[in-house]
Amino acid sequence: MYWERDKECMSREDLEQLQLERLQATCNRVAVNVPFYRKKFAELRFDPERLQSLDDLRALPFTTKQDLRDHYPYGLFAVPLREIVRLHASSGTTGQATVEGYTRNDIKTWSNLVARILTAAGVRADDVIQIAFGYGLFTGGFGLHYGAERLGASVIPISSGNTKRQIQIMQDFRTTALVCTPSYALYLADSMAEMGVNPNALSLRVGLFGGEPWSEAMRQELERKLPIKATDNYGLSEIMGPGVAGECTFCSGLHVNEDHFLVEIIDPETLEPVPDGEIGELVVTTLTKEGFPVLRYRTRDLTRIIPEPCPCGRTLRRISRITGRTDDMLIIKGVNVYPSQIEAVLFDIEGTEPHYQIIVEREGRLDKATILVEVVDAIFFDSMKKQRQMVEHIKARLASELGIGVDVKLVEGKTLARSEGKAQRIIDRRNL
Numbered sequence: 001m002y003w004e005r006d007k008e009c010m011s012r013e014d015l016e017q018l019q020l021e022r023l024q025a026t027c028n029r030v031a032v033n034v035p036f037y038r039k040k041f042a043e044l045r046f047d048p049e050r051l052q053s054l055d056d057l058r059a060l061p062f063t064t065k066q067d068l069r070d071h072y073p074y075g076l077f078a079v080p081l082r083e084i085v086r087l088h089a090s091s092g093t094t095g096q097a098t099v100e101g102y103t104r105n106d107i108k109t110w111s112n113l114v115a116r117i118l119t120a121a122g123v124r125a126d127d128v129i130q131i132a133f134g135y136g137l138f139t140g141g142f143g144l145h146y147g148a149e150r151l152g153a154s155v156i157p158i159s160s161g162n163t164k165r166q167i168q169i170m171q172d173f174r175t176t177a178l179v180c181t182p183s184y185a186l187y188l189a190d191s192m193a194e195m196g197v198n199p200n201a202l203s204l205r206v207g208l209f210g211g212e213p214w215s216e217a218m219r220q221e222l223e224r225k226l227p228i229k230a231t232d233n234y235g236l237s238e239i240m241g242p243g244v245a246g247e248c249t250f251c252s253g254l255h256v257n258e259d260h261f262l263v264e265i266i267d268p269e270t271l272e273p274v275p276d277g278e279i280g281e282l283v284v285t286t287l288t289k290e291g292f293p294v295l296r297y298r299t300r301d302l303t304r305i306i307p308e309p310c311p312c313g314r315t316l317r318r319i320s321r322i323t324g325r326t327d328d329m330l331i332i333k334g335v336n337v338y339p340s341q342i343e344a345v346l347f348d349i350e351g352t353e354p355h356y357q358i359i360v361e362r363e364g365r366l367d368k369a370t371i372l373v374e375v376v377d378a379i380f381f382d383s384m385k386k387q388r389q390m391v392e393h394i395k396a397r398l399a400s401e402l403g404i405g406v407d408v409k410l411v412e413g414k415t416l417a418r419s420e421g422k423a424q425r426i427i428d429r430r431n432l
């Protein structure tokens with residue numbers, strides 16, 4: 001099932017022609033309306049009129065989160081504020097917030113693209129969708145909401161939190177599709193077990209999870225604990241919110257909505273493109289945004305292009321699940337470590353729960369990393385000897401995966417803080 005077959009299954013040639021025309025229009029628009037880009041174009045001696053092929057994209061300036069912050073709140077908008085009908089803002093947990101503005105048309109496009117990813121994930125107009133993302137400045141709630149309504153499904157705008165009520169509503173309203181972060185979905189599943197609710201007695205059949213990194217092992221865990229097909233979808237507020245890319249039911253990579261977003265994968269050090277199939281930083285250029293167009297936005301998210309065609313028939317290219325962020329990357333004892341590597345090891349070890357936290361500290365001049373791992377009761381209450389064996393086993397596996405030694409502490413099940421939104425996996429106390 002497609003939402004817009006003609007767009008999702010375009011030939012590469014037609015798609016590239018469309019992308020080029022839209023890129024030309026976007027460049028012209030920002031050259032006229034956004035002083036920041038006008039200045040950048042002048043510095044780079046780039047004349048939008050001379051943009052002849054998609055390869056010329058490389059002559060365009062990058063845009064970074066810092067650029068967005070420097071123009072807080074409205075400095076990069078390409079239309080007057082009276083044409084903006086919606087504002088969102090990124091949470092600002094890692095610094096000053098950034099603000100995104102949408103015209104009426106942008107909201108239409110956004111809803112349409114979210115309807116597209118919902119359809120690709122197997123959601124239909126007769127589904128009952130429970131949206132457990134926060135509604136507010138975060139783009140997750142409203143983004144999925146508008147897309148689900150556009151699709152014609154029945155939407156339950158429950159927002160995040162109040163887990164018992166979520167489960168009650170899920171039972172009473174016969175929810176068929178759950179939309180939230182993967183970590184919250186897991187929390188919901190565990191809470192059901194605690195409340196004595198049998199997930200198989202629910203009407204649930206599909207989950208759309210996104211907003212934070214997760215792993216293949218976590219997908220299996222979710223599919224084991226809930227009677228769902230768990231799909232991944234990706235987006236970011238600076239570009240639009242959810243709806244940038246999403247999995248089809250083959251669940252082997254996320255189709256990028258390339259008729260609206262031009263993607264590049266670059267080496268974050270040299271800023272040069274990497275060959276298809278190699279991991280690098282995702283860079284996105286918006287092709288149809290009116291209110292807040294962005295050129296070559298450096299997402300800091302790491303992924304790769306999957307060049308092979310997908311059996312679903314969509315020609316929109318896929319990216320692999322996001323494996324981490326360049327700024328999520330911890331440098332411990334000089335070695336690059338991504339939380340996803342640690343997650344992969346833990347999921348593979350019998351008796352651990354998929355809840356963990358990475359604490360990084362500095363002792364004198366040395367980094368020290370401790371991984372807190374929740375374990376099932378049978379192990380937590382087992383003999384000291386067995387626990388020590390388990391710790392040594394995890395340590396050895398982590399050392400061989402990461403290339404450095406880390407400390408491991410087992411903690412009792414359900415003791416690490418649960419999140420109703422994005423999980424906090426890293427606590428860095430080094431004040432670097």
Ligand code: DLL
Pocket residue numbers: 090091133138139140209210211212213214232233234235236237238241242243299301321322325
């Ligand atoms: O998280 C938009 C969104 C909401 C996407 C709901 C999907 C579903 P931000 O709050 O601006 O926007 O955070 C964007 O979250 O740069 C990634 O690092 C991370 N992220 C989002 N989706 C995924 C995913 C929304 N599926 C940042 N896998 C992005 C891994 C993700 N990371």
